[in-house]
Amino acid sequence: MRSDLMSGLRLATPPSLASLAMSAAALVLGLAAAGCSSGTDEPRSARPTFSPPPITATPTPQSADGLALPLEAYFLTPDQNRTVARAQNMLISDCMRRFGFSYPVNASGGSDLSPVKEALRPLFLAESKAARWGYHATPERLAQINKGQETAAPKLSPAAQAVLRGTAKSHGGQDVPKGGCFGHGRDSIEAGAAKVKLPPWMKRADEDKPPAGAAPAMRSARAAPGYLPQSMLNGAFDLALADPRTKQADAGWSACMKQSGYNYASVDAILRDGRWAVSDAPTASEIATAVTDARCRVKVKYGGLMYALQLGYQKTMIDMYADSLNQVKQANEAMVRNATKVLSGNAAD
Template sequence: MRSAKRALAAVVAVVAVAGAAGCSGGQGDGKSGDRGPVKIGAVPTPTADTDEPLPLDAYLPTKEQEESIQRAKSVLVSTCMKRFGFTYPAEPVPDPVLAMIRSGGEGALAFRSESEAAQYGYHPKPESGEGQAESGSGAATGGDRAVMELVLTGKSQDKVRPSDQDTVAGKAVPEGGCVGEADAELAEGAPAPDTGGSDDVLPEGAPEESLRTAAGNGPVNAVLALRGKAADQVTKDERFVEMIDGWKKCMKTAGYPLGSLSAAAEDPRWSESTTATQEEKNTAVADMRCRLEVNYLGIDHALDSAYQQRMIEENGEMLESVRSNTEARVKNAAALLGQG
């Protein structure tokens, strides 16, 4: 869903800040805000959302690549945990952010058909198997939970690993725990993306760590940071602002004087019930009708694509190193799984 991907922008930006280590720069002038509004061609007028990829998606791992990396990682983590006396399920756990990006998401701001809005409001549609445990989400067993967390991640709620001398069962806990050890092994020989050393890719205040210590997600977070930055520029673009103003007028005429999409979709009253109330459904139907009236989907898609393309132009060298990093980790994963 296109607008669901818009809703994900804030999420991935936060993820990038929290996990993208040292990823604070780009190639080219790195100051897209100084270049003025992007040029766009003919704006489409879709009447339904799509899962069409955005330009920066080409630099994220494909589903097949991510599955290969996660399979190898799960085996490495399980083997490492066994050294310390813990049984840990060797089952891959998909990256939740990448999974949401690929699916388009099911966020509150997602566009849905009028019939779905009338049925579910802003609540998520029920899915088969809902409530079942996610594959690979089983907990480790075999001892004290705090110690298990220390071995798994290098820290726990009760004990943060203070030095390389921390030991469990007479063995030194790896830097970053078994997860860090697995990521380091998968990243062996993988080029660390050159982010140029400026402070332009990530928002101010991003942690200054090396990409190699970012739990294996530094390269991905570099792309997510650019996605978030492009999305931020879209919301400031005059064409987007004018479109949202049109949406506000439409909603007011329909009897819903609201100031933003999030004010409509994330009204606290909607969370008071596990299912949509009639008022929520009515609001959602008006919302979707007004989005179509102002061509929200078409304008959002055109601007998001254009600003992401600008990000690619300004950060091409770094993005190519991200792609090379992914390819190297996939190659290592295949070798570890006996497939390469």
């Protein structure tokens, strides 16, 4: 079940964008045994409001390549993410071995994808790419996405699952660590990483706990150090999508599309069109639509505008929650430090 990361601030994240880009939460929060929230939108105190950021000139990048956003400083890099993932799996594997079970160290390969870059990627559509692939991913892109979505855990027997998840208190005369071997690996990697203080408006009691009946290894996704920057990343995107200047750009883009016979109200609407997912290969109609879309996006500077707006909204958020984000940085540093020790053989068992 997907958590509503920014209830009260964020709008609905477009499913189309989620399907085109690798889920950032999966990249950053994948090391946490993330639980589910109820998904209800209950009132929260002191919800922030964000004034539209000023933009003096709209940039004109042609792709997400080379672009950066300030929240990137609060995420693990892809290299760090792989380091942490491998070290955690080594700890899990060692723990499972003590109970007589095999757990491959490389069961979680890590990802080359950056959550921030993935938030920017769907905004741009190169005409050359559209003319060949329409809205479909290139083979190289598919390989990149599939690598990031590799299943972390191997197939395990019920007894091994119980030791991994912590539903067994003991096995073979040995006490199973609290949270199982998964919790042991995760908690060892996060040792010394202070709990990030979340803003009061983000707190709700039912989101602080995993689902009823969940394994001890599970916890709320909000307990992971990456939860706050991920929430802000999502929130800044949705604020940019709802900004009046984006609405104006969408209107210009829509008028451009109508000149070629296409009736879509917004870029988001064309990405939501389910026809693009019907076939494994792009159709002639899809390619023609995508080429026109690419040209119209360039005409209204859609990608550059959305990038500039996210830049502005993120800067405001970072200023507002600087103390909490510094805690995130310190937590990331602790995890990487612990993981490096594990991989070098210097960590305590």
